[in-house]
Amino acid sequence: MSRLAGIPVRIEGPALAGGPAPSARPAPSGGLGDGVAAILTEIVTLLERLARGQNPAAIDLRSLPMSREDRTELQRVLGEGEVTATVAAQGVSIIRETRISGLWWVEHRDSRGDLIAELLEVARIPEILVTAFDEIAASARTLREHMRNR
Amino acid sequence: MTETEQLTVGEMLLRHGISRRGFIKFCTATASAMALPPWMGSAMAEQLRNAARPSVVYLSFQECTGCFESMTRSFAPTIENLIFNTISLDYSDTLMAASGEAAEAARAKAMQDNFGKYVLVVDGSVPTGAAGAYCTAGGRSAVDTLREAAKGATAIVCVGTCSAFGGIPFADPNPTDAWPVSAIVGDKPIINVSGCPPIPEVITGTLLQFVSTGQVPDLDEHRRPKAFFGNTIHDRCYRRPFYDQGKFAKTFDDEGARNGWCLYELGCKGPTTYNACATLKWNGGTSFPIESGHGCIGCSEPGFWDKGSFYSALSSAAWGKAGEVAPRQILEIAAGTAAVGGVLGAASAGVSRLRQHGSEQQRTDNTP
Numbered sequence: 137m138s139r140l141a142g143i144p145v146r147i148e149g150p151a152l153a154g155g156p157a158p159s160a161r162p163a164p165s166g167g168l169g170d171g172v173a174a175i176l177t178e179i180v181t182l183l184e185r186l187a188r189g190q191n192p193a194a195i196d197l198r199s200l201p202m203s204r205e206d207r208t209e210l211q212r213v214l215g216e217g218e219v220t221a222t223v224a225a226q227g228v229s230i231i232r233e234t235r236i237s238g239l240w241w242v243e244h245r246d247s248r249g250d251l252i253a254e255l256l257e258v259a260r261i262p263e264i265l266v267t268a269f270d271e272i273a274a275s276a277r278t279l280r281e282h283m284r285n286r
Numbered sequence: 287m288t289e290t291e292q293l294t295v296g297e298m299l300l301r302h303g304i305s306r307r308g309f310i311k312f313c314t315a316t317a318s319a320m321a322l323p324p325w326m327g328s329a330m331a332e333q334l335r336n337a338a339r340p341s342v343v344y345l346s347f348q349e350c351t352g353c354f355e356s357m358t359r360s361f362a363p364t365i366e367n368l369i370f371n372t373i374s375l376d377y378s379d380t381l382m383a384a385s386g387e388a389a390e391a392a393r394a395k396a397m398q399d400n401f402g403k404y405v406l407v408v409d410g411s412v413p414t415g416a417a418g419a420y421c422t423a424g425g426r427s428a429v430d431t432l433r434e435a436a437k438g439a440t441a442i443v444c445v446g447t448c449s450a451f452g453g454i455p456f457a458d459p460n461p462t463d464a465w466p467v468s469a470i471v472g473d474k475p476i477i478n479v480s481g482c483p484p485i486p487e488v489i490t491g492t493l494l495q496f497v498s499t500g501q502v503p504d505l506d507e508h509r510r511p512k513a514f515f516g517n518t519i520h521d522r523c524y525r526r527p528f529y530d531q532g533k534f535a536k537t538f539d540d541e542g543a544r545n546g547w548c549l550y551e552l553g554c555k556g557p558t559t560y561n562a563c564a565t566l567k568w569n570g571g572t573s574f575p576i577e578s579g580h581g582c583i584g585c586s587e588p589g590f591w592d593k594g595s596f597y598s599a600l601s602s603a604a605w606g607k608a609g610e611v612a613p614r615q616i617l618e619i620a621a622g623t624a625a626v627g628g629v630l631g632a633a634s635a636g637v638s639r640l641r642q643h644g645s646e647q648q649r650t651d652n653t654p
Contacts, residue, residue: 191325193325196317198318199318225304225307225308225311226304226311244315248570250571253314257324264314
């Protein structure tokens with residue numbers, strides 16, 4: 137695909153000035169837009185891979201040209217799961233499990249509260265929640281030292 | 287070697303109260319800003335945390351320190367500390383506490399201890415006139431210092447349009463016979479992070495990616511990382527729909543300007559300028575020049591100062607050099623209208639993304 141003209145886009149007429157970039161085709165009422173359908177297809181593939189024991193994966197939501205309607209639609213389809221976790225590290229991160237097992241909606245904010253990354257993670261537990269072995273070993277050393285010095 | 291120098295990046299960060307999770311988050315945001323695959327964020331974080339801090343020697347030549355100002359203001363207030371904790375900045379005449387002979391000795395020691403491994407960052411052009419006398423430090427000319435420092439560098443990162451392309455000192459009549467780094471050093475990988483100044487996140491992102499992977503990122507024909515320089519400003523401009531509808535501001539205070547219409551006729555160089563201003567923006571994502579009502583001046587392109595007035599509309603000859611222009615025109619003709627609107631914008635963004643990830647063809651097709 138080397139030319140823009142080679143991409144099958146349908147001209148829907150001028151967009152609202154300054155509004156969010158629409159996806160290739162907006163969602164007809166009650167159905168799924170092309171943008172949302174594409175994301176869901178990718179999610180299914182990644183979930184199937186994870187279920188087969190392959191590596192966790194993620195989709196960078198900020199890299200996709202999604203309209204506000206697409207976003208709402210995606211949130212509606214994915215729904216809310218049982219777990220919500222908050223991480224306070226260089227600003228707040230909110231990790232929400234969706235209704236789809238193994239799919240997490242992750243929002244990273246900086247210390248000013250601005251959104252700096254937003255991902256859909258396909259994993260048993262998102263990487264940011266897992267404690268690293270070197271940190272566990274370091275904490276054990278610190279605690280042992282603390283007990284010795286008491 | 288002091289104890290601080292031996293610490294891994296992770297240990298150094300912990301000392302400064304930045305946890306592994308905080309670092310993963312920073313790397314994830316950086317990967318997102320660079321349009322890298324999302325898993326690269328945690329991979330970069332893990333790789334860096336367990337590594338010794340890479341030595342960085344930062345040389346400032348014929349420059350205004352604007353690039354350095356930009357770099358030390360990246361992201362939220364804690365993040366510039368983060369990048370400086372990630373690297374071991376062994377020499378920077380602007381930031382280091384040492385001065386005079388002690389400073390020069392620190393540079394010599396860092397270069398000797400890390401020979402073949404350190405990253406050399408250069409900002410400013412290199413004057414060669416009058417035997418290099420226009421820019422000297424410690425009795426040595428910039429050109430000699432650069433040649434010596436380049437010998438042991440694993441790669442050179444040119445920060446700013448001056449070191450990348452010569453910039454303002456290189457502009458006509460170039461009284462100091464100034465040159466970009468690439469004209470002086472021919473045998474090392476060079477990564478150009480252009481802009482006057484470059485976007486802070488582009489500087490730190492490029493450095494972070496290089497030190498975490500040890501790999502020179504995919505570069506365009508001007509040796510700029512495609513992750514940041516893969517799109518024109520025009521490709522991603524929020525005023526693009528007005529361009530497509532043929533709505534232009536004719537003066538800076540007319541009805542069109544007040545309505546936020548396209549600044550093309552006021553000389554905006556967005557269509558021929560590759561940079562990330564329209565997406566990453568400036569001052570922590572606040573805005574960028576076009577959003578503040580002024581056209582792009584094309585500061586990340588070679589020779590930007592000598593390409594005519596900042597306020598003259600781009601000539602059709604210049605248009606031919608922009609990667610996305612020809613396809614857009616083809617589509618306009620195919621659609622029989624100039625008012626194709628945001629639908630095209632989304633498709634265009636998709637094409638640009640493809641190009642960022644290796645479709646060199648897109649760019650070279652339209653580059654003379």
